[in-house]
Amino acid sequence: MAAQRAHAAGGAAGPGLAADGLGFGARWSYMGCMSMDMNRRFALLALAALLAARARPLPAQEEAGIVARWRADPQQPFAVAGVMLGDLAHQARPLVVFADDPLDESFVEQLRLIAAGAADLAERDVIVLVDADPAGRSDARLRLRPRGFSLVLIDKDGTVVFRKPAPWDAREIGRQIDKLPSRLREVRG
Numbered sequence: 001m002a003a004q005r006a007h008a009a010g011g012a013a014g015p016g017l018a019a020d021g022l023g024f025g026a027r028w029s030y031m032g033c034m035s036m037d038m039n040r041r042f043a044l045l046a047l048a049a050l051l052a053a054r055a056r057p058l059p060a061q062e063e064a065g066i067v068a069r070w071r072a073d074p075q076q077p078f079a080v081a082g083v084m085l086g087d088l089a090h091q092a093r094p095l096v097v098f099a100d101d102p103l104d105e106s107f108v109e110q111l112r113l114i115a116a117g118a119a120d121l122a123e124r125d126v127i128v129l130v131d132a133d134p135a136g137r138s139d140a141r142l143r144l145r146p147r148g149f150s151l152v153l154i155d156k157d158g159t160v161v162f163r164k165p166a167p168w169d170a171r172e173i174g175r176q177i178d179k180l181p182s183r184l185r186e187v188r189g
Contacts, residue, residue, distance in 0.1 A: 035055045066127075067091050072123040077111070080131040080138045085154065093126040093161075093177065094154045098146035102132040106149035110167040117170020125156070125186075156182050 031126060057063070066083050070076070070092060079166055088094050097114070101109035114121065121128070131138055131146075144152050151164040153173065164175060177183050 023104050029040055034166075040085075065121050070127045074127070075118040077114070077128040079131050080129040080140045081133070081136055083129060084139050085143060086156070087158075088127060088154075089158055090156050092125050093156055094129055094140070094152075095121065095126050095173065096129045096131065096140050096144065096150075096152045096154070098130045098141065098144070098150040098152070100148055100149075104132070104149055106167050107132060110149075113167055113169050117174070121170055124174060126153075126173075126177070126182065153177070155180055 024034050064089055066078065070078065085094060095114070097107065097110050101107070111130070118128075129140060131141055134141065140152075144150070144163075146152070146163075147163065149167075151162075151166075151168055153161040153176065161180065178187075
C-alpha cells in the first residue's frame with residue numbers, strides 16, 4: 001500500500017484512456033496507482049463523455065441532413081436522436097448500437113471495436129448510429145425495439161441484416177456485409 005502511495009505521489013504517468021480513430025474509442029492500460037476497478041470506472045466515464053461530445057450535432061450541422069453530414073465524415077458516429085432510418089434508404093447501411101446506459105460494458109466495448117475498424121466500415125457505406133437513451137424514443141428504437149444492449153445492421157433497402165446481443169468485431173460485421181447481394185453488386189459494378 002505504501003508503495004502504491006509513493007508511486008502515485010511520485011507523479012508516474014499512467015496513460016489511462018487515449019482517444020483513437022473516431023475519437024470515442026479507447027486504449028486500456030494498467031494504472032499502478034489505482035485499482036483496476038477505479039481505472040475502469042474512470043475510463044468508462046471519460047469514454048461516455050467523449051462519445052456524447054462527438055455524437056452531438058453542432059448547430060450548423062442540424063440544418064444539413066443526416067446523409068450530408070455522414071458523407072462529409074463517414075467515420076463519425078451519430079446520435080440517433082432525430083434521425084429517421086428512412087432518410088438513409090438506398091444510401092447507407094445503418095449500424096445501430098443500442099444500450100440502456102452509456103456506461104454499459106457491452107456498449108463501450110462495441111464502440112471501441114467499431115473505432116478500430118471505422119475505415120473498413122466506411123468503405124462499405126456503414127453509418128454508425130448510437131442510442132443509449134431508452135427514454136428518448138428515437139425512430140430507430142421504436143422500429144427495432146432493442147432490449148438492453150443490441151447491435152443491429154440494416155441494409156440499404158431497409159432489411160434488418162442481423163441483431164446481436166453481444167459486441168461484434170468490425171471485421172465480422174464487414175464479412176456479413178460482403179455477403180449481401182447489394183454489396184456484391186457494388187463490388188462488381
